[in-house]
Amino acid sequence: MKVFSKPQSLTDAPLHYCPGCTHGIIHRLVAEAIDELGIQGKTIGVAPVGCSVMAYNYFAVDMVEAAHGRAPAVATGLKRCMPENIIFTYQGDGDLASIGMAETVHAATRNENITIIFVNNAIYGMTGGQMAPTSLPGQVTQTSPYGRDVKTAGYPIKVSEMLSQLDAPQYIERVAVNNVKNVKNAKKAILKAFKNQVEGKGFSLIEVVSTCPTNWGLTPEKALQWVDEKMIPYYPLGVYKDKDAEGKGE
Amino acid sequence: MSEKVLMKGNEAIAEAAIKAGCRFYFGYPITPQTEIAAYMAKRMPKIGGTFLQAESEVSAINMVYGVAGAGYRVMTSSSSPGVSLKQEGISYIAGADLPALIVNVQRGGPGLGGIQPSQSDYFQATKGGGHGDYKLVVYAPASVQEMADYTIKAFDVADKYRLPVMLLADGTMGQMMEPVELPDAEIKEYDKSWAVRGTQMKREHNIINSLYLNPEELERTNFERFEKYALIEKEECLYEEYMVDDADVVLVAFGIASRISKNAVNEARKQGLKVGLIRPITLWPFPVEPLKKAAEHAKGFISVELSMGQMIEDVRLATECKRPVALCNRTGGMIPSPEQVLESIKKMLSEVK
Numbered sequence: 001m002k003v004f005s006k007p008q009s010l011t012d013a014p015l016h017y018c019p020g021c022t023h024g025i026i027h028r029l030v031a032e033a034i035d036e037l038g039i040q041g042k043t044i045g046v047a048p049v050g051c052s053v054m055a056y057n058y059f060a061v062d063m064v065e066a067a068h069g070r071a072p073a074v075a076t077g078l079k080r081c082m083p084e085n086i087i088f089t090y091q092g093d094g095d096l097a098s099i100g101m102a103e104t105v106h107a108a109t110r111n112e113n114i115t116i117i118f119v120n121n122a123i124y125g126m127t128g129g130q131m132a133p134t135s136l137p138g139q140v141t142q143t144s145p146y147g148r149d150v151k152t153a154g155y156p157i158k159v160s161e162m163l164s165q166l167d168a169p170q171y172i173e174r175v176a177v178n179n180v181k182n183v184k185n186a187k188k189a190i191l192k193a194f195k196n197q198v199e200g201k202g203f204s205l206i207e208v209v210s211t212c213p214t215n216w217g218l219t220p221e222k223a224l225q226w227v228d229e230k231m232i233p234y235y236p237l238g239v240y241k242d243k244d245a246e247g248k249g250e
Numbered sequence: 251m252s253e254k255v256l257m258k259g260n261e262a263i264a265e266a267a268i269k270a271g272c273r274f275y276f277g278y279p280i281t282p283q284t285e286i287a288a289y290m291a292k293r294m295p296k297i298g299g300t301f302l303q304a305e306s307e308v309s310a311i312n313m314v315y316g317v318a319g320a321g322y323r324v325m326t327s328s329s330s331p332g333v334s335l336k337q338e339g340i341s342y343i344a345g346a347d348l349p350a351l352i353v354n355v356q357r358g359g360p361g362l363g364g365i366q367p368s369q370s371d372y373f374q375a376t377k378g379g380g381h382g383d384y385k386l387v388v389y390a391p392a393s394v395q396e397m398a399d400y401t402i403k404a405f406d407v408a409d410k411y412r413l414p415v416m417l418l419a420d421g422t423m424g425q426m427m428e429p430v431e432l433p434d435a436e437i438k439e440y441d442k443s444w445a446v447r448g449t450q451m452k453r454e455h456n457i458i459n460s461l462y463l464n465p466e467e468l469e470r471t472n473f474e475r476f477e478k479y480a481l482i483e484k485e486e487c488l489y490e491e492y493m494v495d496d497a498d499v500v501l502v503a504f505g506i507a508s509r510i511s512k513n514a515v516n517e518a519r520k521q522g523l524k525v526g527l528i529r530p531i532t533l534w535p536f537p538v539e540p541l542k543k544a545a546e547h548a549k550g551f552i553s554v555e556l557s558m559g560q561m562i563e564d565v566r567l568a569t570e571c572k573r574p575v576a577l578c579n580r581t582g583g584m585i586p587s588p589e590q591v592l593e594s595i596k597k598m599l600s601e602v603k
Contacts, residue, residue, distance in 0.1 A: 011455075042448035046316075056457045062446035064319045065459040067342050070312040073304065077316020077324070078446070080300045081274055085448050103312070106305035 007031035009040045013057045020213035020220020023051060023119065025177045026186075027058055030090065030117055033191040034061065037198055043086040044078055046071040048100075050092035051125040069100025072107035075114045086197055088115040094124045097133040097157050104163070111168035111202035115193045118159060121210040122231065129215030133157045136234055141215070156234065160207045164240035170202035172241040176209040178227040182237070201243070209235055254429040259397045259419060260285035260327075262430050263353055264293070266398035267325055269435045270405040272351070273299035274324040276313040278306060278332060281365045282421040283355035286327040307332040311339030311352070318348035318414075319458040321445030323405055327353035329421075330371050331362060333379075340414055341380030345460025347475070349408035351401070352386070353417045355424035358583035366583025367421030369505060370557035375418045376534040376564070383472050385479050387415045387486060388533040390504040394428035400531070402435045407486060409440040411478055418533060420556065422506040422585070482535060489537035490529040493519065497526030498602075499595050500544045501578075502565050503554035504530050506585065511554045514591035525595055533561070541568035549602040550574045552594055557581050574602060 006012075009031035017023045034040050040061055047055040049068035056063035066074040071089035079087045096104050096118050107114065123141055124130040130143040134156045138147040148156075160174045171193060175186035186208060193204035209231050213223040239245070257265070264286045267275070275290040287303065294301035304310035310326045317324035328336060333354045343350050354375065358368040375388045387407055389400040397419060404415040446456050462468035490508075493515055494500055503511040508529040518525040528544060530537050541551075550573050553562035559577040566575050578594040580586045 040449070041451040044320075044446050044448060053461065056459060060449075060455055062448055062455050063457045063459075064316065064446055065346075065457070065461055066315075067312065067338055070308070070315075070339070073309040073312035074316040074319070076302070076309075077274070077276070077313035077318075078320055080302065080313070081317045081320050081322045081324075082447060102305050103309055106309065 007035045009034040009060050011058055011060045015058060016054060017051065018214040020211065020223055021051070022177045022210045025183060026117065026119060026208050026210065027055070029183070029187045029190050030088070031059065032187065033194045036191060037194055039086045039194070039198065042084065043088065046075050046078070046087070046089040048089070048091040048095040050095050052090055052092060052119065053126065055090050069095050069098070070103055071095065071100065072103040072112070072114070072116065076107055076110070076112050079112060079114050083113070086115070086194065088117060088194070090117045091119065092125070093120045093122065093132045093134040097159050105166070108163050108169045108203050108205065109166050111170060113197055113200060113202050115197050116205040117190065118205055118207045119210045120159070120207055120235065121212040122156070123212050123215050125212050125215055129212070134159070136230060158235065160205070160240040163205060168203065169205065169241055170196050170243050171204040173239045174207040174209065174235060174237050176227055176232060176237055178209070178211065178224040185237070209237070252431055252433045254431050256427050257394060257430045258285055258425060258427050259394045260355065260424040261289050262394045262398040262432070263327070263401050263417065264289035265432055266401035267351065267405070268293060268297065268299070269432055270323065270402045271435070271437045272323040272325050272405060273297070274317045274322060275299070275301050276304050276310040276326050277328065278304050278310050280329045280332045282357060282424050283327050283329045283353065285424070286353065307335035308338065311336040314350050315339055315343050315346070315348065318343060318350040319346070319446050321442035321447065323409070325351035325353065327355065329355050329357045330359050330368070333371065333374070337380035340386070341382055341384065342460055343414045344384035344386070345382060346458050347412045348414065348458065349412050350414045351404050351408060351417065352414060353419065356418065356420040358581065364583040365421065367506060367585065368556050368581065368583060369420055369507060370560065370581060371418065372533065372555070372557060372560035375416050376536070384475065385534055387413065387482060387535070389415070389417050390531060390533050391417065391419055391423060392505050392508050392529065394423070394426065394430045397423060398430055398432055406438060409438070411482060413478070418505070420505055486532060487535040487537055488531035489540055490531060491540055492527040492529070494526035494528060494540070494544055496524050497544070497547070498524040498549045499552060499598050500548045501525065501527045501552050501554055501591065501595070502530070502541070502561065503527065504533060504561070507554045507556055510586060510588055511591055513588040514595065517588060517592055518595050523595060523599065536564045536568065538568040541565060542570070545569040545572045548573060550576065550598045552576045552578050552598060554578045554586060554591055556585060574598070
């Protein structure tokens with residue numbers, strides 16, 4: 001009896017991510033959701049610029065590589081010409097919350113029927129650990145070597161809270177993948193975000209609080225603790241908007 | 251034969267695009283091309299197409315990239331400052347070898363510039379525009395009829411060679427009204443097996459991408475793309491010659507400048523001066539051969555442009571600097587008069603003898 005296997009929606013390509021990075025878990029959760037909904041053959045993913053730039057090699061679905069921050073606009077084009085297909089973007093914090101903020105907000109306010117997986121690890125990983133729009137106050141990075149000074153660098157952007165103020169979006173939830181319980185919740189949220197699209201409900205964004213042991217300068221284990229101690233208190237987990245629960249589902 | 255209707259150049263582009271099978275338009279308002287968006291907003295919902303006013307030019311071109319990746323005919327339009335914003339996306343579309351139409355109804359620059367007609371985006375359109383090694387096929391229509399005809403042609407060429415094509419017009423071409431005939435376009439089917447439309451569990455996944463971290467691989471994709479460009483130079487170059495055979499002075503002009511130049515040629519001929527005109531219809535590929543041939547007998551060339559002189563560099567290259575090349579120009583939204591062109595013809599004739 002088979003008790004465990006790789007999701008069909010992942011390819012056999014070995015992941016390039018650093019040890020302890022949670023991208024691998026999140027990729028798996030996305031692939032499981034696609035498998036469970038039986039939508040692999042009609043799903044198209046949009047990869048960002050950032051650590052997950054090569055996600056197009058890992059998902060066994062048609063993929064498009066977008067310019068930095070532009071994934072929601074690319075996804076909009078894809079969805080508008082193929083409304084029956086399932087379109088998701090997979091984006092990091094620099095991509096989604098800095099250079100691509102306009103694309104994010106406007107896709108949300110159009111209630112584009114797409115699914116966004118937003119991976120927030122409070123740092124630019126691929127370029128070697130610079131300050132992100134979500135870096136915490138006081139967080140030391142390559143471009144905030146004395147710690148993020150909110151007086152000059154501003155405050156972190158709480159994407160889920162901000163987007164939930166819009167009238168349009170269907171579903172916005174923040175989850176984490178730093179322990180088994182949180183991974184299970186994350187799986188449920190990601191599955192729901194895809195299911196919403198299958199049912200034509202509209203824009204769903206799942207913010208996944210993630211790690212970057214390499215650029216945080218922590219061991220994988222300590223990085224998971226840092227999520228609990230520093231990240232989650234600033235970025236509380238939970239459902240920020242769910243039109244179904246509000247009885248306003250479309 | 252379909253009947254002739256009176257249309258603005260901008261509207262002719264929009265209707266021709268629909269005739270060419272384009273059902274997806276993404277844009278952002280900017281003068282002097284907004285009629286294209288307005289026309290699409292009205293028409294697209296009636297024919298099952300999509301009109302979407304994007305949050306920015308940057309988003310609009312990336313929506314185009316998405317639809318182009320799925321292999322459907324798609325376009326965007328803008329004017330100079332907006333086209334600058336689109337350059338990032340155009341580079342990605344070129345790098346991923348996707349077909350799409352980008353319309354630039356040019357206005358004066360640089361910066362916010364003005365809203366009057368200009369041809370000062372010639373360098374941007376013909377020399378790449380965005381980052382990296384790439385080219386666009388660039389059509390320069392000179393009448394409302396040509397706005398329609400080359401829109402249709404542009405979609406076909408984009409599909410045939412899998413590359414972005416630009417229609418480079420200007421404020422005059424966009425705003426003026428002329429009778430135009432819009433016959434149903436013949437839409438050829440091209441192989442779209444590369445497109446992302448879902449694997450349907452029947453094939454390996456397709457990837458639309460311009461990232462190659464291995465430099466040897468990236469170099470190879472560039473070499474292959476330029477083989478395609480070499481073929482396009484051979485097959486797709488278009489131009490018009492007017493009274494060039496015996497001409498002592500050959501004017502070179504495109505778009506609205508070519509119409510003014512034609513008037514100047516007619517006036518010069520009346521006065522017994524041997525003057526002709528070469529009008530590039532494709533700015534890339536640039537009509538090198540007719541210019542080279544004309545350089546065998548012409549004593550000089552005049553590049554007539556609504557810019558500080560951009561195409562003039564290509565005229566010099568094409569004629570291999572064998573003959574003097576002068577510039578007759580206005581810029582910033584100003585348009586040269588036929589009299590100004592005639593004066594520069596006489597000046598050149600007095601200098602070259």
